Amino acid sequence: MPPETVPQQRADVIHNIGYRHYEGARLGRAYARRSLFSQSLRGAYGLGRSAKSKVGPMLMLAVMCLPAAIIVAVAVATQANKLPVEYTGYAIMLQAVIGLYTAAQAPQAVSRDLRFKTISLYFSRPIKTVDYVVAKFAALVSAIFFLTALPLLILYVGALLAKLDFAEQTKGFAQGLVSVALLSLLFAGLGLVLAAMTPRRGFGVAAVIAVLTISYGAVSTVQAIAWDQGSTDAISWLGLFSPITLVDGVQTAFLGATSAFPGEYGPSTGTGLVYLLVLLGLTAGSYGLLMRRYRKVGL
Amino acid sequence: MAQPTTVEHVTVIATESLSKRFPRVTALDRLTVDITPGVTGLVGANGAGKSTLIKILLGLSPATEGRATVLGLDVAKDGSAIRESVGYMPEHDCLPPDVSATEFVVHMARMSGLPPSAARERTADTLRHVGLYEERYRPIGGYSTGMKQRVKLAQALVHDPRLVLLDEPTNGLDPVGRDDMLALIRRVHTDFGISVLVTSHLLGELERTCDHVVVIDGGKLLRSSSTSDFTQATASLAVEVTDTADHPDGTGVLRAALDRAGLTVQPAGRGADGAPASDHVLLVDVAGDETYDTVRDAIAELGLGLVRMEQRRHRIAEIFRSDDESAGVPAKGTGTDAPGTDGTGAHGKGGAVDAA
Numbered sequence: 001m002p003p004e005t006v007p008q009q010r011a012d013v014i015h016n017i018g019y020r021h022y023e024g025a026r027l028g029r030a031y032a033r034r035s036l037f038s039q040s041l042r043g044a045y046g047l048g049r050s051a052k053s054k055v056g057p058m059l060m061l062a063v064m065c066l067p068a069a070i071i072v073a074v075a076v077a078t079q080a081n082k083l084p085v086e087y088t089g090y091a092i093m094l095q096a097v098i099g100l101y102t103a104a105q106a107p108q109a110v111s112r113d114l115r116f117k118t119i120s121l122y123f124s125r126p127i128k129t130v131d132y133v134v135a136k137f138a139a140l141v142s143a144i145f146f147l148t149a150l151p152l153l154i155l156y157v158g159a160l161l162a163k164l165d166f167a168e169q170t171k172g173f174a175q176g177l178v179s180v181a182l183l184s185l186l187f188a189g190l191g192l193v194l195a196a197m198t199p200r201r202g203f204g205v206a207a208v209i210a211v212l213t214i215s216y217g218a219v220s221t222v223q224a225i226a227w228d229q230g231s232t233d234a235i236s237w238l239g240l241f242s243p244i245t246l247v248d249g250v251q252t253a254f255l256g257a258t259s260a261f262p263g264e265y266g267p268s269t270g271t272g273l274v275y276l277l278v279l280l281g282l283t284a285g286s287y288g289l290l291m292r293r294y295r296k297v298g299l
Numbered sequence: 300m301a302q303p304t305t306v307e308h309v310t311v312i313a314t315e316s317l318s319k320r321f322p323r324v325t326a327l328d329r330l331t332v333d334i335t336p337g338v339t340g341l342v343g344a345n346g347a348g349k350s351t352l353i354k355i356l357l358g359l360s361p362a363t364e365g366r367a368t369v370l371g372l373d374v375a376k377d378g379s380a381i382r383e384s385v386g387y388m389p390e391h392d393c394l395p396p397d398v399s400a401t402e403f404v405v406h407m408a409r410m411s412g413l414p415p416s417a418a419r420e421r422t423a424d425t426l427r428h429v430g431l432y433e434e435r436y437r438p439i440g441g442y443s444t445g446m447k448q449r450v451k452l453a454q455a456l457v458h459d460p461r462l463v464l465l466d467e468p469t470n471g472l473d474p475v476g477r478d479d480m481l482a483l484i485r486r487v488h489t490d491f492g493i494s495v496l497v498t499s500h501l502l503g504e505l506e507r508t509c510d511h512v513v514v515i516d517g518g519k520l521l522r523s524s525s526t527s528d529f530t531q532a533t534a535s536l537a538v539e540v541t542d543t544a545d546h547p548d549g550t551g552v553l554r555a556a557l558d559r560a561g562l563t564v565q566p567a568g569r570g571a572d573g574a575p576a577s578d579h580v581l582l583v584d585v586a587g588d589e590t591y592d593t594v595r596d597a598i599a600e601l602g603l604g605l606v607r608m609e610q611r612r613h614r615i616a617e618i619f620r621s622d623d624e625s626a627g628v629p630a631k632g633t634g635t636d637a638p639g640t641d642g643t644g645a646h647g648k649g650g651a652v653d654a655a
Contacts, residue, residue, distance in 0.1 A: 022421060
């Protein structure tokens, strides 16, 4: 064999790294659903996206946590015997921030896939409609829960540092967590349904703000008028018509919260049951509407 | 065909009397076709039922009647399993502009079930194979159409499917980009060993790329046979002449003269396949060496200027066009259609069967 052919062959081998088949594991639907969940959850805080898209969510997270930190600092410094804010009252106090966060992140979770038609690539893969909807829903619920539970955790840790009563604080913290979990379910459901109706991100943002925040303003105003006229019954029923007062009503009736309604005329246990049913019904309804929406999208 | 079990071993796609009816339109009408491993072209005008067929094959849309299998799996029952080993490249844009090709394809690989490390490795490999290098770390929004098409192809290949469905992959590309993409598609089969079903309405492309061509129209099968059957039928001669003062319509008089001489002549028509063709080009079937002499003599006799005279094989476009012309008559199957050319006896390996 002529010696000069040998290096030539070798060069060939080095440069031609041919196609390699994949023989490894294919982890199927459940894994794909988890991957979509984690990608969407990270995306809700701008992780894995451009630096610019991290600013918004991180800023809102800071705005949510800052008051909690201040409250804790004051409580520790003044050696107060209770926190100035209830765990359940915190999210109600900062509901505008939660509303804004939902308005910004719900469209980012679903409108983009519709607008850029990436959705057809998802549905050409092992997952089904239900997997997509569940993953996106769960991701946004988790993101909002993180946003609302983190300040509660700060309050709780601070309360323990200030040597407040452990049992009482733990109970309050647990009630607060249940309350923000319900809030996350409701906000995520409403936010996603509104955002999924349009591929236009701007419309999605506006619609979510309108439903979450403006409805709260309207209900509060009407409640204030009812309060003026002394119809306290009306106050406790009016809360059904905006998401945040719905959560307020449920936690007043079942989670030992002090109602933020005018005159603290929150719903009684009986009325509270209606509140709870409406809240769970809205969440389930949102899920149903999302399923219906995506069954039509397809390729 | 008699033994379905053996058919499933040699076919990647098999449909049997597959129909899809919407309230107002029939998208697929009793389509029966077998597609063998290799590169198969699916040809049809817009609305011929190509996209509907792809949706059914991916198990995303139930057929109204009939059945179909992909890689031996039933589309009605095993949709998820099919989609795990099939890749799909849509016709439309489907890429988010604000992420890089690498991030996007990694995510899509994971959505196909690949573990994180394998997803990254396969993404790097696949992007290199489709010809994306340092630009793969930049956001997709800044890519050219050609680069975007490569990313779309990469996401369809990243999980190493056994079959890819490519919907109009050359749409929007310039001639060079189109050639590159066609070469790449050819390599998907020859180098990667992945079967390809590629749709197009540009027939010349498929002629160069595909082993086998399936023509559907109005949801019906017009023809299914190997590309060589379409193109090697008879040689033909493209003739272009000038007009003169005596013969203001040089092409017309030449055609008449050749007709009289007993040759089969037809105008090349507009180049739907991108071939250099115009109203001034005639296609003459070559019956033998004497055909060249006849054509030369006819032109000399008429005193026309000969612009060019070149050998050409029949193009799918011509066969398809004559199918179109006879579209009023329901297609009866292979070999009996395409009267305008020469019904080549299209008994391709897949073999089309009765669509009516």
